[in-house]
Amino acid sequence: MKVGIIGLGLIGGSMAIDLRRKGFADEVLGVEAEPVNAAAAVKIGLVDRVLSYDECIRESDLVVIAVPVGAAVRMLPDILDRFVEMSGNGQDGAKGEFLKIVIDVCSTKETLVKSVHYHPMRRCYVATHPMAGTEYSGPWAAMPGLFDGRACIICNSEESSPKAVRTVESMYDALNMRQIYMSSSNHDVHTAYVSHISHITSFALALTVLEKEKNEKHIFDLASGGFSSTVRLAKSNADMWVPILSQNRDNVLQVIDTYIEKMNAFRAAIAGYDEDSVRGLIEEANRIKRIIR
């Protein structure tokens, strides 16, 4: 199978490495808008060939959209439009079934799924979210084994053709990902709580301490492992995160509001010398031990 990956960053690049390594792809084609990244991807050997967006869609059996979700939401309907044209050209053979598949690997799903809900080629699209990553980005950040043992969400699979779903499942099997099925709206609520808010709390923490650093040059001298752990995600890339927070706006705002409420509860208890309440809040938070080992 020929797999074409659009966007050779951390996720696209890491998929390229493992899909070839595991034998799922006979050939991996890549599209990369940024010339420096494209050259790096070839030099590192992430893909067999870098080609144009047009050529990639034409040549690939399975197209993977691995660009930030703001660009993905414009790209997905366009690719399905091209599938319409290609199927009209008789590329689908005698059986009358069109064989190309497109998936995305973005962190929000509702907007994408809605954007093509009525598209005649909707069944060629499978909405997926392989939940893996690091705070780094670009082809240099790609690595083998990134997806190994992690969860992959497949959304609204009933809207995709069973054959397309089976192909995509076997692709994620090759990456050794545990597959979880849910609706795109459920996905976006869940990720707001267990991923998106973590990034915002890290960004806010970084901003807080960086602001203090303007007057206290040595404020970071005592930064410990605990600080590094809570602030690590603040290194995350704006190109990726701006559209995620936009597209998941309503869920994210709801989580931020609950979060600010909890933060204000701490503030009030500490300000009021109310040690019993501070203790109550901490012991309640400690219940996270049950979940995070």
Next chain:
Amino acid sequence: MKVGIIGLGLIGGSMAIDLRRKGFADEVLGVEAEPVNAAAAVKIGLVDRVLSYDECIRESDLVVIAVPVGAAVRMLPDILDRFVEMSGNGQDGAKGEFLKIVIDVCSTKETLVKSVHYHPMRRCYVATHPMAGTEYSGPWAAMPGLFDGRACIICNSEESSPKAVRTVESMYDALNMRQIYMSSSNHDVHTAYVSHISHITSFALALTVLEKEKNEKHIFDLASGGFSSTVRLAKSNADMWVPILSQNRDNVLQVIDTYIEKMNAFRAAIAGYDEDSVRGLIEEANRIKRIIR
């Protein structure tokens, strides 16, 4: 030298292990109020002997206060009072210099330092904060090498006798800790920014998602490495953290206020579909890369 450690938890227990292993202590004595922990400390072999608070202060050359800072602030003046009594009993020998030393290893320093500022035995006390730890507690959490290569803050050392400071420095040398000197008030500002706030943001994050879990049983199914990293500190122990947040109240409130401001800036930008501002905030936060590798 005989070292007496009061409180055989993560910090006290880990010091016990390494001070003997590195040959700094000929004998390590321990005091532990909790009978189960005391029995465990002996069974694990953290200390040579567990004895009473009275006996420990009488027998030890160097007393280490390793209890939560709420208890420490009552214990420190009491120990210095006992030093007065002992020096009156002529235990200090012919030279007229009293030889016992007491240190604390607590995470806030200003309250402790102030509490004994006018004490006649103030010079026998050295205020220290070895900046190491994990989110676990108790003698079972103690481990060799916990302090290795980490920073240790020594506060207001000019108020301690030079000989006491030298002894304590050689103790932290034995633990291979990098020593940093600052005033207790500076210490408390710094730790509010690079340690205490991280714990509060983690507690608040845990509370936020745990609240959602009441209606969404599977909310944690998708929890990723990023979430674990930002929420890890929410496992931290209330006995330790309640008094830290009380004693460092004013600094902590100031950091919380700045933090809530930053969080509200994100909220406003996301709510207002203002992608430029969201991008600006993220890119500003990304400057943390310079500091956290």
